Ligand code: IMP
């Protein structure tokens with residue numbers, strides 16, 4: 001039997017800048033629209049914050065996959081992710097995910113000591129960490145002293161073999177949606193070190209986190225916001241002043257920490273590098289409506305203004321990858337899906 005490379009129905013979604021690109025909304029849409037039987041999360045840990053707006057309801061999610069709105073899908077956390085049991089159990093309750101949310105037996109566990117280490121000193125002050133204990137837990141994992149999911153009695157009913165589940169689903173030709181967290185330039189390997197997170201978070205890293213091999217990925221969607229934002233410390237080229245941000249309507253606050261986000265214009269050089277590092281096959285652009293208010297709520301590309309279209313076209317021309325999904329507002333259905 002000859003197995004054609006990359007012909008399995010796995011889609012990986014990652015951030016192209018510094019996190020907070022709006023992956024949560026894109027992933028919710030894909031989870032509801034593409035009928036995956038599994039939505040699986042890679043990435044660092046509960047330092048992530050995704051906002052999902054479903055009708056009137058706003059979900060701020062840190063631990064579970066943002067694809068949880070699809071009630072027919074299993075929502076899994078891969079072995080590369082460190083888990084805070086308290087947040088995991090609370091989100092299962094708050095988001096009605098009981099019976100379909102599981103973690104891998106090899107997920108590292110965040111304990112009180114990690115939270116303490118992350119809330120003061122170098123990590124907090126120099127790097128501007130989220131204080132979620134993610135970095136100290138990953139450090140302990142590298143030291144081979146971190147507890148794993150299978151060691152924690154209160155988690156026993158939630159423990160599964162994630163790599164086995166997703167690879168079996170792919171063999172059955174079921175869709176699997178793999179969600180990344182953070183963003184390309186927060187990668188421990190490829191980002192603006194030392195102002196980065198404690199994990200590799202490009203598409204390859206996210207796949208390794210969940211146990212998906214390199215020939216088992218069909219589509220890699222890199223998500224860019226229409227402008228660049230960054231929370232915490234570290235370089236941000238051509239950073240705009242807070243006054244300018246509020247004038248443009250680009251002021252934002254972090255989902256996890258509430259800190260104001262710094263921002264700059266869309267950075268084509270960074271974006272090109274993100275396309276390269278992630279081997280992107282598609283681009284998703286979010287918050288087009290923030291740049292072009294007349295695009296708000298549009299669901300058809302043809303209905304965009306000439307200016308908005310030329311922004312999208314410039315991205316495609318410069319980056320050489322199609323922009324297939326465009327966010328035109330915070331709600332899940334405020335989206336243009338050009339794959340159809
Ligand atoms: P840590 O990951 O909590 O150690 O934080 C390291 C750096 O990454 C800080 O600048 C954080 O603000 C940033 N960071 C970590 N996770 C995210 C995220 O999900 N979105 C945006 N920034 C993040």
Ligand code: MG
Pocket residue numbers: 019020021048049050051255
């Ligand atoms: Mg976020």
